Amino acid sequence: MVIEDKKRTAHRAVVIRVLEGDGRAARAARRAAFENAGLGEPLRTLIDKVARQPTRVTDEDIAAVLASGESEDQIFELVVCAAIGAATRQYETALHALEEAMIGKKRSEHASENPQ
Amino acid sequence: MRLKTLNNGYDFGTKVLFAFIHLVSRQPIPDAARLVFYRPDFYGTPMKVFTHLAMRGPSAWSIGDRELMAAFVSKMNACAFCIGAHTATAAMAYQDEAKVQAVLSDLETAPIEEPLRATLRLLGKLTHEHAVNVDDMRAVLSAGVSREQIEDALSVCFAFNTTDRLADAFGFFVPGHKGFEAGAKFLLQRGYQ
Numbered sequence: 001m002v003i004e005d006k007k008r009t010a011h012r013a014v015v016i017r018v019l020e021g022d023g024r025a026a027r028a029a030r031r032a033a034f035e036n037a038g039l040g041e042p043l044r045t046l047i048d049k050v051a052r053q054p055t056r057v058t059d060e061d062i063a064a065v066l067a068s069g070e071s072e073d074q075i076f077e078l079v080v081c082a083a084i085g086a087a088t089r090q091y092e093t094a095l096h097a098l099e100e101a102m103i104g105k106k107r108s109e110h111a112s113e114n115p116q
Numbered sequence: 117m118r119l120k121t122l123n124n125g126y127d128f129g130t131k132v133l134f135a136f137i138h139l140v141s142r143q144p145i146p147d148a149a150r151l152v153f154y155r156p157d158f159y160g161t162p163m164k165v166f167t168h169l170a171m172r173g174p175s176a177w178s179i180g181d182r183e184l185m186a187a188f189v190s191k192m193n194a195c196a197f198c199i200g201a202h203t204a205t206a207a208m209a210y211q212d213e214a215k216v217q218a219v220l221s222d223l224e225t226a227p228i229e230e231p232l233r234a235t236l237r238l239l240g241k242l243t244h245e246h247a248v249n250v251d252d253m254r255a256v257l258s259a260g261v262s263r264e265q266i267e268d269a270l271s272v273c274f275a276f277n278t279t280d281r282l283a284d285a286f287g288f289f290v291p292g293h294k295g296f297e298a299g300a301k302f303l304l305q306r307g308y309q
Contacts, residue, residue: 006173007271010166017162046285054284055194062118072121073155080159083281086246091274093247094238098266101253 008095015088018081025074025081033078034085042068043078050082117147118287122154143298147288148201148279163278168308170271177268179304180209181232184216185272188236191220192243195280197288202276204293204300234259235266239273 019030032038036051042064049057065075117123126134130153134145152160171182183206190198203220207213218226223236234256242248256266282288291299 005267007166007169007267010162010169011271011274014159014162014166018159021158023158050281050285054281057118057285057287059118059287072119072125076119076121076154077158079285080282083278083285086281087274087277090242090246090277091270094242094253094270094273095267097248097250097253098263098270100250101257102263104250104254105257 011088011091014084018077018084023077024071025077029074030077030081033081034088036082036085043070046075047078047082050079051086054083117150117289118285122147122150122286126150126153141298141302143291143295146197146201146291146295146299147286148197148283148299151282151286151288163275164309166271167275167279170268170275172307172309175268176262176265177232178209180206182268182272183209183303184219184232185236185239185269186276187216188219188223189239189243189273189276190280192240193277193280193284195283196290197283198276198280200290200296201299201303204296205303208297208300208304230259231256231261231265235261235269238266239269242270242273243277 015034019034020027023030025033029039029043033043033047036047039047042061046057046061046065049061062075066072070078133153134150137145137149152164154160171186172179175182177185183202187199187202187206190202199220203216206216210216215227219228219236223233223240226233238248238252238256241252253266257263261269
């Protein structure tokens with residue numbers, strides 16, 4: 001059994017808080033920003049930039065979302081969700097690859113200790 | 117910052133704290149610190165717990181190594197605020213600015229140990245391509261890096277792939293050398309909590 005790493009528990013707490021806790025943006029919108037999927041314009045452009053090209057975010061991207069009726073607090077939450085979502089996908093993909101590498105390593109160690 | 121509320125939307129006690137920090141450090145409080153004080157229950161408090169564990173919790177990596185990882189990930193993301201902040205902090209932790217600059221200008225020729233180089237290569241690929249595979253992991257393991265060290269490095273990578281995005285999306289003000297030095301001193305004394 002893998003002993004749960006404290007940091008993974010703390011990571012999960014961050015994700016659960018922003019997605020499931022109380023907020024000014026609807027939970028469905030926060031989830032969509034986290035996943036960078038299923039959003040309409042102009043929010044889609046802003047959130048996609050946060051997830052994939054954050055240095056390209058401009059004042060105009062934020063102004064367009066404000067003009068579409070989102071409040072500053074809603075934008076704050078959705079941008080936070082987008083950043084955490086993109087970083088979480090990387091983190092989980094890497095931890096999965098590490099897990100696979102460790103399984104492969106154990107198998108080859110086992111095989112060399114017990115040659116056929 | 118791009119949202120007015122991130123510049124002004126703090127309660128009286130927090131504003132007093134910001135003024136106090138400004139007075140003591142003789143530098144305005146950095147936007148990264150402001151952000152974690154904004155409605156801290158939503159993001160700042162849980163994220164500080166994670167980041168402090170990743171950057172200052174028990175690990176076979178030194179604090180300098182982890183600050184260097186933060187600077188390197190931020191370099192991959194071209195995030196000016198975090199490059200400046202964590203280059204200064206890594207240089208101060210190592211007492212060796214040349215080493216940090218060497219890693220940021222060319223990882224392959226920098227004067228560092230192979231396990232750290234292999235780990236930074238992994239974090240660079242993960243940040244740039246958003247994915248790594250089992251062969252990438254095997255390469256790091258065979259450079260002599262333990263599973264726990266890889267997990268620790270991945271947690272640094274998560275923290276800075278989040279923070280870099282927020283720094284650029286919200287438009288953090290990028291201070292000068294003095295500001296980054298004051299921030300580095302603070303992060304080495306107090307950490308991220």
